[in-house]
Amino acid sequence: MQSLPSHEGAPPNQPLLHIFLLGHMRVLSSTGLSLLPTGTKTKALLAILALSNRRPVARTRLAELLWSTRAPEQARASLRQEIHRLMEVLHPLGPEVLDVQRHTLAIRSGLTEIDMEYVLHTTPQTVMTLPDPLPPLLEDLSAVDPGFAVWLEQERNRLLDYKTAQLEALLASAPPPAIIMAAAQRLLRLNPLNEEAWRTRILTALHNGEEGTALQSAESCLRTFQDTLATTPGQETMRLIADLRAAHHHARQGAPFTTLADQPPPPSSASAGMYEASSSLTLSATAFLACTPTAGAGDGMALAMQFRNELGLDMAMHGVLDVSVQNEQFAAGPSQSLPARRQWDFLIGITVTGSTATSLTCIVQALDTRLNDTIVWGHRLTITATNLRALANRFASVLIISLFTTEARRLANRPIAALSPLGLGLRAFSLSLQNNPAHSQTIDQLLDEASRRAPENQFLFFVRAHTMLLRMSEEWRTPVAEYLRPMVTMLQQNLAVFPNNMATRYLLVVGLFYTRQPEEARFLLAQMHAALPSDSHTSMLALQDGLSALCRGDATLAARIYADFFGLDADVPLVNAPDQEFILACFLANQHEDALRHARGILASSPDRSAILVPALASANALGHQSLALDYRQRLHRLQTPLSVQGIEGHYAHLPQSMRHKLCHALHLREH
Template sequence: MSLFELTKPGLRKSDAAILRIELLGSMSAHMLDGSVITPTGAKTRGLLAILALSDRRTVTRRTLASLLWSRRSDEQARASLRQEIHRLAEALSPLGTDIIDVQRHTLALKPVLTTVDAERYLNATTSGILKLPETAATLLTDLDSVDPALDEWLSAQRNRLREHLVTTLEQALAALPETEQRMAVAARLLRLDRLNENAWQAQLRELARRNDTGAGLLAAEQCVITFRDTLDAEPGPGTMAIISELRAQHANGKAGSESASWMAESIAHASQSSGTYRAAGLSSAEHIARHGILNSHIASVGFLHIQGAQLLSVSADQADNLFDFLIIQLVQFGFLSVFPCQKIAPGTGSIAASENYPQSDYLVETRLQPGTTSPVEGLARAPRHATRLTVRLTDRRHGGVIVWAERFHVTPETIDAVASLMTTEIAWRIAVTEARNTTGRAAEDLLPVEAGLRSLALINRNEPAVYSQVETLLERGLQRDPEHPFLLLVSAIFRLIRSFEQWNETAYTQDIEAATEAARQLVHAMPESMIGRLILARLLLNIPGEANYGANLLAEIAPATPSAGLIAAISAYSKLVSGDTDAARSSLELFIRSHATHPFADLFDTDFVLLLLLTGCTEEAIRRAKTSISTAPTRVAMLVLYLAALQKLQYEDGTDTEDEKADIKGRLACLAPSLSVDTVMEHYSHLPALQQLMLRRLLTDAGLSETASVLN
């Protein structure tokens, strides 16, 4: 259900507003028919955001000008505000009526004509808070770094929203009569505030009341670890008293044998890969109480397998092997708690009905059924007797929203390749989703692995302005846990991505070397980590004298990974570096066909645009470059490639791109005034001579200075 379907009591559908403004996450503005009319300019969106969060009060022009142009004189700021008011009116003109009340000294949104998603939460009451969809989205993520004054305003608004939600949930915790309601409130509170003792106590007290000692001890361990890692202290006396009660229940033999059974199996899976072995004679609950299994994990994932009555090519043992492979590989990523697979027959019901199975954060639902002759791109062509495997990953904390879904056709020959592909997709999708879920918490409150996830969220924005923040987060996390696989992976990715924007040879070399060292540490710690080896191979391709080692590493990996997976994208780059542009284009097209929306394509879009440009896909290079620049306009590397692609389009079909090139050169002059063709070519010195010659000619003919510190 859409948030905007949650209308106030008594409000008729005919009274619905004509403009719906969404501020949670990136700003979005919609008409009633769903048409998007979000303003394109950051300042224009900032103006609309301030009005939308003004509690339906008027806002003075002086306030608006000071928030959006704090570094300009009053006169310049007022003039700029007048221009932005005009731009905002133009953007909203499809509505057919004025929804902004513009006066000589003030502005305001007309309340009858507009709805704002954040208002639903800011106005939430104790009795209605659970009726609202849970959200972990941060307010207006697209407006960071627009202006220092606006940054302060944004921080205040985000704190205001968070504090209101915490206060309302705490009141609901005390007021709601139903136990399940209070447990739901406690879970929401803990996702907002990991140190909220009221929520911990409510959750632990209820588990103790139910004699659910297994789940209680697990929650108690999470609570203690959270306080120790964050505050270097134990929870308060009230919380510790309840934890002591749970431990006493266990000592008195009240723990259910079935609950202990699933805990033992979970620990067995985790300990095989993490190196934490359960001592002989210790029960599962005792092992949790003594050691803990979730101290470095950020989310849990469970499996529900629905097996069809008739399997034409994949046996039950082979299906079991697939899930064993998935569980082991996911555990080895180092940031997930992985619960064993539950198997049910069709029509049996949901995993939620199982009282003895843990309620994981994410659920991987799979179903095996007789398949068709459809092939799987990059895998062996499915014969007539192939089995169809349907996979769905859902976030159970947010109403079962689907995070990722896919369908494969598998045979005994391709089942390992499919399992490998599923592992990468599931881990990556959970990591990206959890990264977004950490954006509302203070950096100092984050555990090491959460610092890695926050870093991943920032890296995904592809905005150079956040690189210093990412570096600080990763340094802090690695100081506390220097060998954590996930932190090493994110560190390698970050340094590689930042190297794209390093135009000083020393800084570029330092980033590549640091990224390579992090990737090598990851591979040393986890030799079976496929993603670690792929990132290492990609990095070696940029190092003089190491490219052959990178290509050889890819060749070693190839038999163990599906050809259409991430290896196709890395292989495309390897083939470009070796000078085989036709093969590079084929590999890139294979990856794009198979993974049109894979996060890898956004993270490394600079690589993708370079590949498209140098392999003859000029229009696609321009399209992707435009998309990237529209969301992150300060990326010099993308602007350089966009400039080259515009020149190449002019060569190929005579398209007049002079105005666009002039605009790009103007931006480059502001962002990197000393940039020259020689600087760019030094950056891409690892490319073959023919590709370097092409890139040099494109940039020179486009008007970029060859050696001087200014643009022509």
């Protein structure tokens, strides 16, 4: 190998290595010498490390990404060879730029420069300094491995999302019109269906007195949506275009053209109302029943009508949606049958596909009326008189969360300054589901502003309590009981004002258990069971039943309750499903293989869930899986989770002492 010039005389903070990942991958020393590896896998290995934010990457993770189709032993052996090749290529810089440990690899800070880091550190004030368009990320690394291909797609999406977010934040800061137009144009190059960018172009052109440009932008927007999706833009954009056309028509008739042109340039807070599709503080939905020609009649149809009514009632009792029920039975889908369907945001269609004297089969769908009745959620059900109430209870929660997440996605491209209190709450709710501590401050700011503008809104109240409960599962430095006590007080006050609010009751029961008030929790839980007398193991109450069993010390019963609940393939319940309690119950019931199997499924998509990693580590230790246990322990260390007796006692204080002792013993924790 060619020897490199000495760098001993270089300034202490000058990078020794420059890694370029945009476009074709390049690796240069400080003297300009190419150190790009020749092997595809070696390049990919360096690329993964360079895009890991200087954090250590587990060797197991590297092996999964680069040799996903090989057995673990073969993959680890191949990884060792590639690490050796990479160190050879970077010799003699290797030890200074790579941190090679027994179980992890990382790129050291300070002596390397990576072009992607500059991009990911841009702000709304500097994003316009980036090249437009940016070269594709790792353009020449394609046929590496299926696992690497999935990872690379995720990284490219991360880059796209980051640049989009900075451009949208730039628009929200109300810069000069020339910058607004340039930023909007960049947004449209990133995503031609970004409605916020189209509206910005139209309104800015009007503000500049360029009526022709505004009309051209409106026609281009309509044509883009028609060519791409065979539909029109959303309601807000269409209303703006309609207003523009009407103003243009009046101007041609001799009236002054002032309807839109006199508005200030978007999207400052002063013009936020122009961006909001609706000033409503809630979403609206209606439930209806439809039948296929072969669906049958009789008792089965009576079940269908009862299920429609119970589903609508349960959704309404959550207190976070405006819900109605269509008493008429329709013979076709909503596009053909339901009159005035545009007056609701969502339609909940129950289509009966077959029925007998004792059961019916149906398809439950949620349709967005603002997207030409696009189906945004659906599920097939078999309903009997026994399970009807429990299924209505469960799917009411499923549908509510599905509608919230759908609406949050619809508003995802909108600047914060243009959001109504409902939009702010939806943005906060969407961020809270990501379980990322880095979003905590943003979520709090969103909710504070929304609550200031709509202090009595029940949806915002739900989002705040829901967020606190989610954060609790990842909170280790403050005892859980102490952390949740303000939430419990807030829920109790709300329940006194809204005693029939089902969402408040769900959250309060959970909060009472965690704050070591089991008698009060079981009293409320018994009241809810009295209103839901049959087949409750499939309803949302199963979650509270499982937690109650854990707090009582019956881990076997808790594990069985959770297994039954999660066995029904309807996800996204009202309160983020306590999968961490399921894993914990499996461990405490000595079902260690089950605990690890369920934990792997969750950690595959959410690798930094400390609440999952702790019981998973305990199960791995109990089974003697040393390499897996080491991986979990290193992840917890990276997350700065305090694995100590004090930390476990504070986090699991709601469990009996014998359970906490068993967990500490499996985690190899000892009293000091």
